[in-house]
Amino acid sequence: MTSLILALMSALVGVLLIVLIPGENKKLRNSIVFLSVLLALVFSWRTGLLVFAGKSIGLKVELGRFVWSLRPDPLGVVFGLIASTLWLFTGVYSFGYMDNKEKQGSYYVFFLLALCVTLGVAFAGNLVTLYLFYEFLSFATYPLVIHERSPEAMKSGKKYILYSLSGAGLLLVAIVLTHHLAGNLAFGAGPILEGLSGPGLNWLLLLFVLGFGVKAAVMPLHHWLPSAMVAPTPVSALLHAVAVVYSGAYGIVRVVYSVFGRELAGELVFSKIFLYVIVFTILAGIIVAIRQDHLKRRLAYQTISHLSYILLGAFTLTPWGLAGAVFHMISYSTLKITLFFCAGIISELTGKSSISKMKGIGRGLPGTMVLFATGTLGMIGILPLNTFWGKYYLMKGSVAGGMWPLALVLIISGILNGVCFIPFIIKAFSGEKNQPAGKTGKRGYREYALFIPPLVLTIAAISMGLLPGMVWPAVQAVVDWFF
């Protein structure tokens, strides 16, 4: 239990310390950030390993009839570990990226706060806690979206808040209804709505899906995500490709398995209808991505497409499908962050953000583009990258669930992912050497901080691809928990 609290507190303590630092002491602040994130990582891993070992840890605070509880189970732990691990990498990357930017204090405060809140979402033990932290996440990440304070950023921030809060409002209604129906909101061994049935539950599921689906960028609730790309790249990478959007996807998986349960969800006709929405999101997301010229927006639409892989796995309602969803969560995050980091390196070192102007940058930034190419191969989902395993199990789940066309959809999506980025990579390596302005090839602290996180993540991704046993126990634990 102590690990659990400490995991959340380290980030908060970090926040407090940074707020208290007088003046603009960059080294001290960066060290505090690094330490906080590292401690959060250590403690969440301790928590995670305890949970995987079968121990049940939790923290429950009852204020009258209001029960606030943190109780990590394998699914939550997977999400929490992904978040805390990648937060460390993003932290290091931020040291490089934000080095010459303004308002770093504000950035790091909310960076750490968002970590704490994300862990809260991951480790939440009942719907109320989940909802609280989920709402809080919108607020904690809003200042990061509007960081630049430009008119475009403010507009995106407004959109972000409006979408998030509307979704959360619907979520609150859904939670109230669930409490009314079942009286209990805790994530336990069995689903909350066990034993209930009836067509009205379709509407309940719809409300939940709408509520979480905003953050999970299900079309047509996805519009906030491409606009949110105006945020600094580490924010786009971590939050809007991993943490925030995963909280939405995690929420939906949680709802399907812990609130409704497999059997009930299978009976509801909404599950079948929603599969069509998922398929639409997967395909339309990547097709729209192909038409984007702005690199980060293209990545954003690809994110929208890939998030629905997780939802697809959840809604196949088979153990393979869930395994694929969890695998995809783990593997996709590493590579998507890498892609965003590379986009950030490109925009920082060359000043370019439009693909049409990026011909030949691979000559000046070969390492970055090689990482980008590896990431793209991962998005297509081929060995030896780890995303293959996610797709493989998703396809197995689809076939096992009797929904074999979904396997074809995944294949088509893979091909479209290739169409989306392979020409860009090839153009980047061809043509004249597009030397980044002013770059003399010297490598400073900044370049290392920018380059090493994606490099390590890519190596990790390839290792996970060749040795999926590294993450297999986690996947197994989640599947065993629910099946």
Add this chain to the structure above:
Amino acid sequence: MWPLTGPFVPGFFIDSLNLIFIIMAALLWFAVSLYSYRYMKVEGRSRGFNIASLLTLVAVMGVFLARNLLTMLLFFELMTISSYFWVIHRRDKEAIRAGYFYLFFSIIGGLFLVLGIVFMGAATDVLPAIGSGAVTPLNARAFNWSMVFFLIGFGIKAGMVPLHLWLPHAHSAAPAPASGLLSGLLIKVGAYGLIRLGEFAGWGMEAGVNLKFLGVILLITGILSMLLGVVAALLQSDAKRLLAYHSVSQMGYIILGLGISLYLGAEGVLGLLGAIYHVLNHALFKAALFLGVGIIYVYRKETDLYKLGGLWRQYPVTAILMFFAVLGITGAPGLNGYASKTLLHHAVSFLSDKGGLWAVWLEWLFSLVGVGTTASFSKLYYLMFLAKPAEEDGIERLVNKKFVTERKLSGMQAAMVLLVISMVLLGLFPQFFLYKMAVPAAETLGLSAETALAGFSFWTFSDLAGIFITLALGVLVCFAGLKSGAFHWQPPQWLTLEGLGNLAFGELSLFWGEALEFYHFACRGIADTGKNLAGSLVRALRRFEEPGSLTAGKSTFTGISADLFLVFMVLAILLILFTLTRPEFLDLSILANLSGN
């Protein structure tokens, strides 16, 4: 501690079948390594090329030696990535375009393999290990589909028509040693996959599993590949493209042989034997041919046949070596091509005895393709080495002393000598390979060759007569074609697959453009309607902001808006009525079941 590999247990094995393949791979790569030192001096960037070559070698060996399907898939993908760098080696526009074709087709092939594996997993409890014999599926439909997906995936790699579109571009854009390996080895990976596919399918003999359709598909695509490849090759003027189309055609032979054994089952074992033998033979002579063309490229920087000629004088050694390679591919007795083509011809004859009229046609087409092959290679050899050089260029070139003459023989010729010697040995002693290597391979795969090969001899009179007639006819066709200029015919766009693809793509782009326009139009319409509605709503609501006053009796309320008050009253009445009349507004009958939760 859990095993690090989890669901993925890499495994390797060797049996009589992949033994043949890896010996072939090793031999070819060795030859190319002798060759590429001198060659890459002309192309440049040899370090990248060598790295790509070695990585591809690893990947190819991995595919051949893989024990389970996921291992094979891993090395298949690695092979795609590393061989891509061969194709784009020259970095010019044509190479990059060829690279796109190659990369996308290969990735799509890999994705189809994944589909095949997934459906195979649905058909059987545990994924079958490669080389473990026929599969008895629990779910026949899933198994059939998995076979189809594997067929498509491996067929793309093997250059099976109509999935061959990438092949001519990729094999002609790559440097010659790479083309030799691409044509010699990498497409054989596809053939290897198809052979293993046949093994999984039990060669169509499994009781209760109807897999004859696989045999039919392979027969059809095999003969189509043979025909299309040869016809397209006859029309080519670039030597490397010609050879690339011949790869399609010769792979058609192999696919046809596999189709025969899948279709006939145990009786069709000759087809399997012929296919395996032809895999080896084609690797040898196709590599030799590409290497030969590459030698000429090194000396003359030219691969266009109509710009070359009369080279036997300057490069006699290369000319002789190329002659042997040409003899090999056309099936002249004494070289290896004769052996495998004879086996395949026997298989096709057997099929035409057993099958219907269509099988007789198949046999005729088989011979026709043989004639076409001879014609095409006569054209190649004649134009390259024998014919008079194109006059204007010829004189200039003789004057220009920079062109190398063949006094300095290098590793290039050594490599070709190695291949030619192998071809000659295999040609003079075909029984060795057949009985010592192909038959054990067939037996491992589940087909016994004893009855089919009883009384079989390579050197029967009818076979020899047949091949000499084919060769003679081929040479005649060649001269007729050259004299009449028929080889310059350009097929109309709609007749070629690529042209069809371009046309379709054009139509699709138009359609897509129009669809997008409509979508934008609809969006604008919706947005405008929405804005209008919102505008009117806002205007209506604005009225509430005007302060007014309400007088009731003696008191006067000021600052309130009468409209708003009215709205609130109505809402309140509705809400009260609603709650009073429908206490169970959720319409779920479960409230009765809940007990004090």
